[in-house]
Amino acid sequence: MSSIIFLASGRVLAVNMADFAQYTHQREELIRSDRALRADHSTEASPAEIKADQYIRKLRASENITIWGAEHEGERELDYAGVAHVFPGMEFLTGKNIIMKTRLFNVLSKMPKGGLLHAHLDATVDAQTVLRLALQQPALHVRTSEALTPLNIQILPQFQALTEEQKTHSVVALTDTGYQPNTWLALQVARDGFLGGPTAFDAWAIGAMTINPSEAYQTHNTVDKLHRFGKSSPARSLCLRQGLIRFAPLWEQYIYEFLRSSVEDGISYVEVRINFFPKFMFGEDGQENVPHNVWVQIFDRTVARFRQGREEEFSGARIIYSTLRFITPEELEWYCDDCIALKQQFPHLIAGFDLVGAENVLKPLIYYADTLLRFRQRQKQLGLDIPLILHAGETLSDGGEADTNLYDAILLGTLRIGHGFSLVKHPKLMEICREKNILVETCPISNEILRLTSSMLMHPLPIMMNHGLAVALCSDDPAVFGNMGLSFDFYQVLVASEVTGLIALRELARDSVKYSTLEPSPKEAAVVLWEKQWAKFIDWIGTLLEV
Amino acid sequence: MSSIIFLASGRVLAVNMADFAQYTHQREELIRSDRALRADHSTEASPAEIKADQYIRKLRASENITIWGAEHEGERELDYAGVAHVFPGMEFLTGKNIIMKTRLFNVLSKMPKGGLLHAHLDATVDAQTVLRLALQQPALHVRTSEALTPLNIQILPQFQALTEEQKTHSVVALTDTGYQPNTWLALQVARDGFLGGPTAFDAWAIGAMTINPSEAYQTHNTVDKLHRFGKSSPARSLCLRQGLIRFAPLWEQYIYEFLRSSVEDGISYVEVRINFFPKFMFGEDGQENVPHNVWVQIFDRTVARFRQGREEEFSGARIIYSTLRFITPEELEWYCDDCIALKQQFPHLIAGFDLVGAENVLKPLIYYADTLLRFRQRQKQLGLDIPLILHAGETLSDGGEADTNLYDAILLGTLRIGHGFSLVKHPKLMEICREKNILVETCPISNEILRLTSSMLMHPLPIMMNHGLAVALCSDDPAVFGNMGLSFDFYQVLVASEVTGLIALRELARDSVKYSTLEPSPKEAAVVLWEKQWAKFIDWIGTLLEV
Incomplete structure (x- = not known):
């Protein structure tokens, strides 16, 4: 079976429909056999699951355009390079806010x-919850190796439970110039006295316990350097x-x-x-x-x-x-x-x-x-x-x-x-x-x-x-x-x-x-x-x- | 066969040497069979090739430390992030200068x-050679869509061979405020009159013909964006x-x-x-x-x-x-x-x-x-x-x-x-x-x-x-x-x-x-x-x- 197709140019195109049908059939077979080992290949799906799958695929395709294809002015500041490279499957730490906006x-x-x-x-x-739980425990203390200033705020806290004998009962804030390096402060005391108040303390402490997008994607950006030098490396x-x-x-x-x-x-x-x-x-x-x-x-x-x-x-x-x-x-x-x-x-x-x-x-x-x-x-x-x-x-x-x-x-x-x-x-x-x-x-x-x-x-x-x-x-x-x-x-x-x-x-x-x-x-x-x-x-x- | 080993702690360690020998043997076999499909697996190598291979491997290992493990202050400016993430196999455009220093x-x-x-x-x-060859051809011309200034130097040139009739014989430089947009200049004329001289012209023209590390690794940084928006995309x-x-x-x-x-x-x-x-x-x-x-x-x-x-x-x-x-x-x-x-x-x-x-x-x-x-x-x-x-x-x-x-x-x-x-x-x-x-x-x-x-x-x-x-x-x-x-x-x-x-x-x-x-x-x-x-x-x- 073959058809003659007249093209706009006036040339004649002889499409061998039988050959092409055979080709597409072979193609389907090839794709099937290439995917035969997949867990979702030979398994059954109910009509309701098939419909749900179609819904998910449509939603993904549409949000690829409406959400991932759109300019994200608001997110620009999140992107270390100052340019929003947004795309589905992008770097999680910079894309998370966008992900959370999706219906998918x-x-x-x-x-x-x-x-x-x-x-x-x-x-x-999550660090916020840990901190909330920790603040209820009078035994838990915090210290730093120096008094904190806006210039050395990347210094990490050290946390520990202390015995009654170990407690110093100091109230000189971590951010006070009079803070003696490595003096333990009760967590609640450290938080209340922190320059900028509890919000600033929480941001500092939570930041120390979570990984930082700029470190991950910019300063270190390789697995070994993150492990070795990353201030907020997993370890x-x-x-x-x-x-x-x-x-x-x-x-x-x-x-x-x-x-x-x-x-x-x-x-x-x-x-x-x-x-x-x-x-x-x-x-x-x-x-x-x-x-x-x-x-x-x-x-x-x-x-x-x-x-x-x-x-x-x-x-x-x-x-x-x-x-x-x-x-x-x-x-x-x-x-x-x-x-x-x-x-x-x-x-x-x-x-x-x-x-x-x-x-x-x-x-x-x-x-x-x-x-x-x-x-x-x-x-x-x-x-x-x-x-x-x-x-x-x-x-x-x-x-x-x-x-x-x-x-x-x-x-x-x-x-x-x-x-x-x-x-x-x-x-x-x-x-x-x-x-x-x-x-x-x-x-x-x-x-x-x-x-x-x-x-x-x-x-x-x-x-x-x-x-x-x-x-x-x-x-x-x-x-x-x-x-x-x-x-x-x-x-x-x-x-x-x-x-x-x-x-x-x-x-x-x-x-x-x-x-x-x-x-x-x-x-x-x-x-x-x-x-x-x-x-x-x-x-x-x-x-x-x-x- | 088993041995008793006395550890520093005083504990006794019964190492079943036969078991462990069997393990290492199995391990070698497993690695061999895992690599059996590789082209270099079942092929022969002469004693001289084996020695040469050992030399190459030693050189690689030593330069991983002496060259790739060293700080590259000189290269810092090449690194878009301002930090030298040097490692073997790193981004080519930023690592090329280091690669060329290696004995390997x-x-x-x-x-x-x-x-x-x-x-x-x-x-x-290479663009330099192309430009050198092109400068020998009086038929080859260049134009830009605007007069070039330090602020719009990213504007790309357009090159073309012209017929005698098409030639304008203009001598107003591309960098002259009086340059009429899209006026063709003979390549040699454009180069001589360019603000900053031939060196500046060459840098601009060669830059336009080669890919730019900051575009590749920073501004665009995804395959689709490079293809679509990259000023120096391959296309x-x-x-x-x-x-x-x-x-x-x-x-x-x-x-x-x-x-x-x-x-x-x-x-x-x-x-x-x-x-x-x-x-x-x-x-x-x-x-x-x-x-x-x-x-x-x-x-x-x-x-x-x-x-x-x-x-x-x-x-x-x-x-x-x-x-x-x-x-x-x-x-x-x-x-x-x-x-x-x-x-x-x-x-x-x-x-x-x-x-x-x-x-x-x-x-x-x-x-x-x-x-x-x-x-x-x-x-x-x-x-x-x-x-x-x-x-x-x-x-x-x-x-x-x-x-x-x-x-x-x-x-x-x-x-x-x-x-x-x-x-x-x-x-x-x-x-x-x-x-x-x-x-x-x-x-x-x-x-x-x-x-x-x-x-x-x-x-x-x-x-x-x-x-x-x-x-x-x-x-x-x-x-x-x-x-x-x-x-x-x-x-x-x-x-x-x-x-x-x-x-x-x-x-x-x-x-x-x-x-x-x-x-x-x-x-x-x-x-x-x-x-x-x-x-x-x-x-x-x-x-x-x-x-």
Whole structure:
């Protein structure tokens, strides 16, 4: 079958329609087979889900023009270069205000997210709340290395709980020229006396605990420089925050807040990494003597208290025991023993083990491989199972130590991979992940702020998804980065792709429950809980369509 | 076998040495199988090559510290943010001066690069040389839309050859307040009268023809904005340059210069894209009447002249016929016919066919698919072979038109893929490329300057190499970007990876000859020529080791 088409020029175009029809058919087949490994490819979608997906895609396309295509005069001041480079999937710290204006974000904030599988507890409650909670604790104090002036306001605070004996009862403000360097002030006193008042104090203290767009995108702008020199690098922000959080009376409220804000964002389950590197927490009396088993006790009772009355929206919380990737293998032995002891006491809570910290600058996994192998052997002897859930490949390096951590993580039998940013370079490892069902805990916004990728458009997530890897979206250090909950991460992922739609997001959310460490029966219950939430969400989108 | 180790703490560590030996063995095996698809994996290396590779790796490691680890006060002014973020693989436009200081770059500049398979002829001779050649041509003129002042110096020149009748013989300088907008001045006259003299004129004219680091990395900083608004975007720079180049008397010298500078950098063969969109070039008399077949005649005789006496270092040059991706399919018919006519007249020169221009903003390949299918059918009927060698996937889009161009390029039977930046997202397409030996023409520095990647560290090249794709490094628009020759691209690739060494570079270079469009016998000769050059290069590195 062929047609003759007369063109404006008078020339005759013989279009072989049969050939072209065959071509488009082949093209569809090729696209299908190219996407065959994706989680959203072979799965079913109900008519209501298909409609909801179409709604989401239309909304995305229209807001790409109305919101992301518009000039954002108001945002110009937010853009470090003085020019508004706004686009979907742009740098989160400068684009956040625009994201929050979108209807799409509003819709996603109501989506049931499933499990949060990768977050560091110390960085999960926003700085404002932490400060509010801290101000209620008379034991908590603050000091600086110099009196603060407008010129040295970048000096960071140090927070700590003090004993009665350690308290100085000083009232000379941090901003007073008479302030004696490193004199502890009660938090409330420091805030009231601060030049500019409580508002100025809060801005200074919160600024110290969160990452700064100009540092991230301008002054440092590379992952290594952020980790090494960043005043508000994750490690430094976390250290600061720990001065307030590692205080037992506050810690309970802190955990409650974490759970509350997570559930509010549609998260129904969490597996949170707790940093057990410090052996003790401060108690109400300011003594640093609260041991790990009390931390877990507090966690246990807080989760139980929080879950009361929320059984329909919250499946629970578990702990990934973590220590830091700069200790010696000998020191690691202690933590392994400690973790085993906690697992024996709290078998329902200790879900896994990890070594955390910036991979590019700290020790590689191979340094700990022997110890970790013996840790696993010992568990077998004791009839325990504390899977390794290791950070690996959070790096731009190609073949360097942080990249080769992926080999060790997999050989050591990691249950999931934390970050796995460089995994896409490794065809054999991707094959193993598919075969052994090793899920990748991807942290899109964290990766972008830490400059592994300049925007979501360059993030390797689509490569992972198209290669059939199981993935869960995670927030990593949300209170430091400002991506509280998971809605921001889901938003950034959705707008950076034209392939990904609501069905892909559904699979990401479902996998975050399916790949949790829960035992079969509670896992089944958690999946059912999420599925009910999902059905409600789809119904709700349906009501939007009726309007 | 197990050993007891007494630790400093007094604790006893039972290291199962047999287990750990087994672990490290498994680890080596895993790394090997993960890299099994790489071109440098299963190939042989002579003892001299192994030594040379070790030398290169040592040099890279040492210069990472001595050069890239040092503070570069002198370069601070080059860095748009006022802070020297220097690191290996950093932004090329700001790092170029540092790269040129390295011994590694010096060594690579002597490496035989093989074929240059992806470059646009209009952007291959540096602006300074173009200007020097142009100043010898009295027919060439320049004008601006306004008189130039220090405040509007960003106004771009327009260049053109004029007929005797068109010449105005004006001598009022472009920088004179009395300059009448759009009055043509002879190039030499414009230069002599320019405020600040010839140096200022040259800086202005060359600046207009090359991309500007502050525009690339600050003002625009996204691929679409650079293409749309960049004053020195590739398209705009090319347009400007064409005003000088598309002039037959200059063109011959231009081609010669292109070949000379390529061979000087160790390139032994070229397949260059020529933009045949304009149907005529200007002749010596300033008439725009020199047709395509004369262009190719000039190319033919220039290559022949250049090759005389260079048979041991240069295998020749061929043309990839290109037109622009904004024409209608009907217009494309004309170019296909034109290309066939040229192929019939110059069968040894016309090597392929492409449609060029920014994929994100111009027409997708599917728009031309039917016409291109018929173009291939017509060739068959005529007993010709003009393979399609299509740009595809030069984009950050995931599933958008520019990304899906990859499906069409492959279905249309493309011989190689120009850029293929987004190919790594497509498992099935990568499989087809491996099976059908479709090489990817990767342009690392071009991709980085056009902000597809923020630095070489995020470039998908290692993903391609590890997945077993054949790749050739290419310079794209070197005279616009400043990456003349191929040494800069090889440098950036080498320093951004710890896996890639000299053997990988050797395979990249060899593949650039093996995947050329040469017929079997001349190809064999071109490979032999390159191999001789390579052996000499390895010998030369050997002499460095003896010292």
